[in-house]
Amino acid sequence: MSLAFLHRDKLKRRAMVSGMVVAEPARCVECGTCTYNCPLGIDIRARVRQGLPISSSGCLTCGECVARCPRGALRFEVSPVFRAGAGSN
Amino acid sequence: MARRYVIVGNGPAGLTAAEAIRRDDASADIRIVGGENHPYYSRPGLAYLLTGSIPESALFSRPDSDYRQLGLTRTVGIAHRIEREAHRLVLTDGQVLPYDRLMLAVGSRAVRPPTPGMELEGVVTMDSLDDTRALIRLARSAKRACVVGGGITALELAEGLAARGVETHYLMRGDRYWGSVLDPHESALVEARLEEDGIRLHREVEVGRVIGHRGKVVALETNTASQMPCDMLAVAVGTQPRVELAQAAGVETGKGIWTDAAFQTSDADIFAAGDVAEMLDAKSGKRSLEALWSVAMEHGRIAGANMAGAQEHYRRPAPFNVTKIGGVTTTLIGAVGTGRSETDLLTLSRGDSQAWREQLDAFAVVADRGADHMRLVVGEDRIVGAVVMGDQAFSRPLQHLIRDRVDIRWVRDRLVSGPAEVRQALATLIERTGSFAAA
Numbered sequence: 001m002s003l004a005f006l007h008r009d010k011l012k013r014r015a016m017v018s019g020m021v022v023a024e025p026a027r028c029v030e031c032g033t034c035t036y037n038c039p040l041g042i043d044i045r046a047r048v049r050q051g052l053p054i055s056s057s058g059c060l061t062c063g064e065c066v067a068r069c070p071r072g073a074l075r076f077e078v079s080p081v082f083r084a085g086a087g088s089n
Numbered sequence: 090m091a092r093r094y095v096i097v098g099n100g101p102a103g104l105t106a107a108e109a110i111r112r113d114d115a116s117a118d119i120r121i122v123g124g125e126n127h128p129y130y131s132r133p134g135l136a137y138l139l140t141g142s143i144p145e146s147a148l149f150s151r152p153d154s155d156y157r158q159l160g161l162t163r164t165v166g167i168a169h170r171i172e173r174e175a176h177r178l179v180l181t182d183g184q185v186l187p188y189d190r191l192m193l194a195v196g197s198r199a200v201r202p203p204t205p206g207m208e209l210e211g212v213v214t215m216d217s218l219d220d221t222r223a224l225i226r227l228a229r230s231a232k233r234a235c236v237v238g239g240g241i242t243a244l245e246l247a248e249g250l251a252a253r254g255v256e257t258h259y260l261m262r263g264d265r266y267w268g269s270v271l272d273p274h275e276s277a278l279v280e281a282r283l284e285e286d287g288i289r290l291h292r293e294v295e296v297g298r299v300i301g302h303r304g305k306v307v308a309l310e311t312n313t314a315s316q317m318p319c320d321m322l323a324v325a326v327g328t329q330p331r332v333e334l335a336q337a338a339g340v341e342t343g344k345g346i347w348t349d350a351a352f353q354t355s356d357a358d359i360f361a362a363g364d365v366a367e368m369l370d371a372k373s374g375k376r377s378l379e380a381l382w383s384v385a386m387e388h389g390r391i392a393g394a395n396m397a398g399a400q401e402h403y404r405r406p407a408p409f410n411v412t413k414i415g416g417v418t419t420t421l422i423g424a425v426g427t428g429r430s431e432t433d434l435l436t437l438s439r440g441d442s443q444a445w446r447e448q449l450d451a452f453a454v455v456a457d458r459g460a461d462h463m464r465l466v467v468g469e470d471r472i473v474g475a476v477v478m479g480d481q482a483f484s485r486p487l488q489h490l491i492r493d494r495v496d497i498r499w500v501r502d503r504l505v506s507g508p509a510e511v512r513q514a515l516a517t518l519i520e521r522t523g524s525f526a527a528a
Binding site: 026030031045046073 | 101131132133134137142143144147148149150382383411412413418420481484485
């Protein structure tokens with residue numbers, strides 16, 4: 001149980017450091033769940049509609065929006081900076 | 090003189106059309122007429138308002154400042170009549186709006202079955218924000234609710250009411266959930282999740298009459314029980330395009346307003362887009378309706394550009410929708426129909442596509458892993474449809490493979506050889522065709 005928790009925690013921290021949130025606008029129905037749950041108050045929905053990258057908004061990659069989007073419109077991707085070494089350990 | 094555009098309908102098709110017009114015609118005079126006294130809101134988001142996941146304020150995705158920025162005039166009013174000769178739209182309050190180009194993006198409305206008692210207080214649909222407010226208000230005091238209908242909306246109603254603590258009963262006319270689109274295993278997965286949420290399922294039940302007392306619902310008379318007591322009946326049997334305005338003006342209509350692939354109607358100065366547009370696909374010679382948010386936006390974009398003088402044609406993509414059904418993230422892409430007839434829907438429901446029910450010369454292969462489920466509908470030389478439930482890693486590349494009709498002949502034998510091989514073969518196909526990048 002505790003090992004599983006540590007593993008999840010490690011994955012989360014890795015995502016926060018090396019990941020970025022990427023949107024697929026065709027899946028978005030503008031429900032606002034992402035914007036409502038963003039702890040930083042970033043209007044993610046508006047950025048998705050305008051085609052603006054979420055990574056340049058001050059996003060911490062906490063994953064709240066990715067986890068809560070009911071339409072799977074948001075996902076994590078490894079930032080290009082980290083791509084070469086990602087997942088090596 | 091600036092060209093005058095009047096758009097009837099303040100939804101995704103209407104607003105996207107206005108944006109497209111503004112891009113191509115900076116001096117245009119653009120007016121949007123909406124029937125609801127609310128700013129633009131997310132209709133699919135109503136389901137999440139009902140469950141309590143988001144507050145009402147989260148639904149309003151386009152503030153009035155967006156309209157000002159785009160130079161759009163928003164009028165709240167109901168279109169009453171189109172005077173085609175004079176190029177004028179008349180509203181019910183008497184306002185007369187002259188136009189050079191008119192767009193009908195009036196959407197669709199929830200229908201009610203012809204069952205006696207449907208007019209009683211406590212019989213509800215989830216068609217608009219006002220409807221959803223009424224649902225929430227009723228759920229505060231209701232003890233027991235019944236839900237009838239099918240597709241995604243019926244589940245959203247059942248889950249939303251259960252989340253609000255109402256004892257919820259989902260009555261299906263068929264022997265399983267959404268049998269025309271989902272296979273028996275998929276229906277069972279959804280049904281099991283609904284039962285986990287405390288929703289009680291009743292199969293092969295038909296409502297004969299809604300019984301009222303002092304104008305309010307108190308029970309249902311069904312074919313299985315003489316009376317089923319309830320304070321609420323939520324109905325989701327489908328939607329119907331709002332064709333009346335066009336029909337009365339002599340614009341050609343069928344189930345929806347008939348358009349060509351440029352969204353032009355039988356009147357060259359009148360366009361239609363979104364749920365109301367029944368577009369002719371020149372290639373197949375068939376007309377079809379869609380009730381999907383992203384499709385409505387794409388319709389609006391192309392229709393708006395064409396109204397401003399472009400000559401773009403809509404290419405019907407493999408329709409897809411992703412949503413949580415029974416708490417399981419589910420993506421439906423392309424032709425996934427099971428060939429069974431519709432039992433719980435009278436017409437197309439919201440978030441639905443006629444194309445999902447198409448029966449092509451193909452057969453299904455299933456690849457399950459743990460709680461994750463995937464069904465591929467494989468044709469002679471391409472994948473024609475897919476259902477992905479749970480893990481969504483394959484859903485984006487599958488969208489690409491289906492939409493772009495990617496040739497699969499070289500890997501087809503492996504794809505159809507058995508459940509163990511499907512995921513591996515699909516991964517190879519995706520890697521070789523670059524579908525991860527393309528999706």
